[in-house]
Amino acid sequence: MDVYILPVIFIALFIYCVIKRINTYDTFVKGAKGAIKLVVDIFPFIACILIAVALLRVSGITDFLASLLAPIFRALGIPPELVELVLLRPFTGSGSYGILENIFTTYGADSYISRCACVIMGCSETIFYVATVYISQTKVKKLLYAIPVALLCSLVGTILACLICKVM
Amino acid sequence: MMLASMLVLLIVNPGAVLSEMISASTDALSLCIELCAVYAVWLGIMELVDASGLGEKLAKLLRPLIKKIFKVEDEQTQKLIALNVSANMLGLGNAATPMGIRSMQALDDGSGKANFAMIMLIVVNATSIQLLPTTVIGLRAAAGSTNPSDIILPTIIVTFITTVMGILLVHTINKLFKHKKRA
Numbered sequence: 001m002d003v004y005i006l007p008v009i010f011i012a013l014f015i016y017c018v019i020k021r022i023n024t025y026d027t028f029v030k031g032a033k034g035a036i037k038l039v040v041d042i043f044p045f046i047a048c049i050l051i052a053v054a055l056l057r058v059s060g061i062t063d064f065l066a067s068l069l070a071p072i073f074r075a076l077g078i079p080p081e082l083v084e085l086v087l088l089r090p091f092t093g094s095g096s097y098g099i100l101e102n103i104f105t106t107y108g109a110d111s112y113i114s115r116c117a118c119v120i121m122g123c124s125e126t127i128f129y130v131a132t133v134y135i136s137q138t139k140v141k142k143l144l145y146a147i148p149v150a151l152l153c154s155l156v157g158t159i160l161a162c163l164i165c166k167v168m
Numbered sequence: 169m170m171l172a173s174m175l176v177l178l179i180v181n182p183g184a185v186l187s188e189m190i191s192a193s194t195d196a197l198s199l200c201i202e203l204c205a206v207y208a209v210w211l212g213i214m215e216l217v218d219a220s221g222l223g224e225k226l227a228k229l230l231r232p233l234i235k236k237i238f239k240v241e242d243e244q245t246q247k248l249i250a251l252n253v254s255a256n257m258l259g260l261g262n263a264a265t266p267m268g269i270r271s272m273q274a275l276d277d278g279s280g281k282a283n284f285a286m287i288m289l290i291v292v293n294a295t296s297i298q299l300l301p302t303t304v305i306g307l308r309a310a311a312g313s314t315n316p317s318d319i320i321l322p323t324i325i326v327t328f329i330t331t332v333m334g335i336l337l338v339h340t341i342n343k344l345f346k347h348k349k350r351a
Contacts, residue, residue, distance in 0.1 A: 005300070010213070013213065013216055013217065013220070013222070014216070016220055016222065017216050017219070017220045020220050020221065022216070022219050022220055024216060027212075027215050027216050027219045028212035028213070028215060028216060029212070030215055031211040031212040031213070031214055031215025031216070031218075032208040032209070032211055032212035032215075033211075034207075034211050034266070035204050035205075035207035035208035035211050035266075036204055036208075038204075038207055038211075038266055038269065039200045039201075039203055039204040039207060042200070042269070043196065043197070043200045046196045046199060046200060047192070047193045047196035047197070050192045050193070050195050050196040050199070051188075051189050051192040051193055051196070053192070054188050054189070054191065054192035054195075055185070055188060055189065055192075058181070058184055058188050059176040060176065061176060093261070094195075094199065097303070097307065100304070100307060101307060101311065104307070104308065104311035104313075105311065109308050109311035109312050109313035109316070110313050110314055110315070114308070114311075114313075115318075115319055115322075118301070118304045118305075118308060118319040118323070119319055119322045119323050119326055121301070121304050122298050122301035122304055122319065122323035122326070122327060123295070123296070123298070123323060123326040123327040123330055124294075124295075124296070125261070125293060125294045125295070125296045127290075127294045130265075130268070130290065130293050130294060131290050131294075133265060133268075133269065134265075134268045134269055134272045134289070134290060134293070135272055135282070135286070135290075136269070137269050137272065137273050138272050138273055138275075138276035138286075139276055139278050139279075139280055140272075140276060140280060140281065140282050140286065141280050141281075142280060142281045142282060143282045143286075143287065143290065144281065144282055144287060145287065145338075145341050146282055146286070146287040146290040146291060147290075149287075149291050149334060149337050149338055149341065150290060150291050150294035150295070150334065152337070153291065153294065153295045153330045153331075153333055153334040153337070154294065154295070154330070156329075156330055156333060157295065157326050157327070157329070157330040160325075160326045160329060160330070161322065161323075161326050164322045164325060164326060165322060168318075168321065168322050
């Protein structure tokens with residue numbers, strides 16, 4: 001079912017544009033043109049955050065943090081198997097998808113751990129990545145309380161995800 | 169953060185520092201090329217949505233909500249936020265990004281500090297209400313799950329709760345800040 005949703009929306013949109021007598025080709029090209037400039041503008045920020053994450057991982061700091069935080073997570077009801085995912089999720093999208101696949105192969109796609117991991121992925125975002133990229137084209141240097149609030153919500157989401165997967 | 173990792177690496181494995189940085193930068197470049205392709209498709213689609221007046225309609229639909237949550241009066245900005253939020257709901261994080269960047273530019277007041285609406289946009293994006301976690305379901309199906317979409321409902325419930333919580337928190341903190349300034 002899911003696979004039909006986007007194509008149907010796209011076709012409906014094109015038909016609607018034709019009815020409205022819009023030059024679809026020119027309009028599409030005009031929009032698509034903006035992509036290259038946008039990517040060139042945000043590349044340095046993406047590079048910087050990926051380098052920072054890579055250094056964190058190879059230096060072993062994440063493993064160290066994971067072992068340090070495992071008891072706290074356990075107290076919050078988060079299984080220790082998910083600590084690495086929870087720690088890296090705010091930084092990297094592709095990296096956390098890698099960890100998710102790892103969890104699938106290690107514990108089985110239908111296990112409690114895997115289902116928790118899925119819900120955690122769904123209810124959280126790569127917070128640092130999003131914040132960096134979003135404000136990269138503005139003059140903003142101070143995000144005030146945005147990051148702490150976002151992280152707190154993610155943590156609550158993680159705890160809820162582990163709870164809800166027990167009953168559903 | 170980078171400095172701390174480098175210091176640790178200096179002790180553990182000094183040879184890895186430069187090679188790791190370059191390999192991460194290479195990852196960033198290939199990610200950007202991928203993103204460029206994705207953005208080209210989505211920005212093209214969005215231009216159509218915009219030109220056909222559908223963007224306006226969507227914004228009108230979501231306007232009362234956006235006005236209340238973000239306290240934004242400018243109509244163009246409301247439209248950008250509406251598109252960003254709807255893309256997020258469909259699980260299209262990469263489609264949401266260009267709209268998010270543009271919303272931020274529109275909201276920027278040049279003071280160097282994030283204002284209320286900007287903080288709200290980051291928090292709402294971070295808790296990302298998701299109706300269709302498409303990528304996760306795809307990965308899970310590929311891993312041999314018998315019922316890959318049974319995580320949809322729990323995901324919706326959790327994102328709904330965290331998003332509402334995020335919005336309320338930002339509102340409360342904003343009020344506290346204002347209170348302090350007056351006092």
